[in-house]
Amino acid sequence: MKILLHICCAPCIIYPLKALKEKGAAVTGFFYNPNIYPQEEYLRRKEALEIYSQGQGAEIIYPQYRPEEYVQATQGKEGKERCLSCWNFRLKKTAQEAKLRQFEYFSTTLLVSPYQDQEALKKIGEDLAAQEKIKFYYEDFRIGYRDAHNEARQKGIYCQKYCGCIHSEASSHKKHK
Ligand code: SF4
Known part of the structure; x- marks a missing residue:
């Protein structure tokens, strides 16, 4: 199984990568996250992934x-609708890239997070698979979330404090205060 795996951040790749490798899959990661704000945060998450993936x-x-x-993909959207568009445009790009590069499947590490809507992600993946004519690999990876994040903390891998966009950054800042 040759799979292009959308990656949201370093801690979230730990379990899906392990699980997919155990199944004999050949995994290539795709760090497509224009939702991350600000750029310093994007670079911090990217660097954490570079270090982990090299290892x-x-x-x-x-x-x-x-x-x-x-901004373009989520224009005029609020709350849950904004998140649905955010997942959709990142997974759409992953599906298109996977097709272009002749992968059999595409998938996402968002499926490891208990903070994302698993059913909505599954539906988006399946709809995109039909649209883009490439297979979506679905697995509920959430079982591995806790251990993977503990491992990330122990290894000193950067763990972000908010989902990614300016809105999630603002609400996390508010909660913190
Ligand atoms: S909260 Fe997360 S999923 Fe929702 S729009 Fe922001 S970055 Fe995207």
């Missing part, structure tokens, strides 16, 4: 960071 011998593709793509 694992995992190949990762890093498309250019263009935050305007997030």
Whole structure:
């Protein structure tokens, strides 16, 4: 199974990479996250992934960071609708890239997070698979979330404090205060 795996951050790749490798899959990562704000935060998450993936011998593709793509994809959307568009545009790009590069499957590390909507992500992945004519690999990776994040903390891998966008950054800042 040759799979292009959308990666949201370093801690979230730990379990899916392990689980997929155990199944004999050939995994290439795709760090496509123009939703991350500000750029310093994007670079911090990217650097954490570079360090972790090098240690694992995992190949990762890093498309250019263009935050305007997030703004365009979520324009006029609020709350849950904004998150749905945010997941959709990142997974759509992953599906298209996977097709272009002749992968059999695409998937996402967002499926490891208990903070994201698993059913909505599954539906988006399946709809995109039908649209883009490429297979979506679905697995509920949430079982590995806690241990992977503990491992990340022990290894000193950067763990972010908010989902990614300016809105999530502002609400985490508010909660903190
Ligand atoms: S909260 Fe997370 S999923 Fe929702 S729009 Fe912001 S970055 Fe995207």
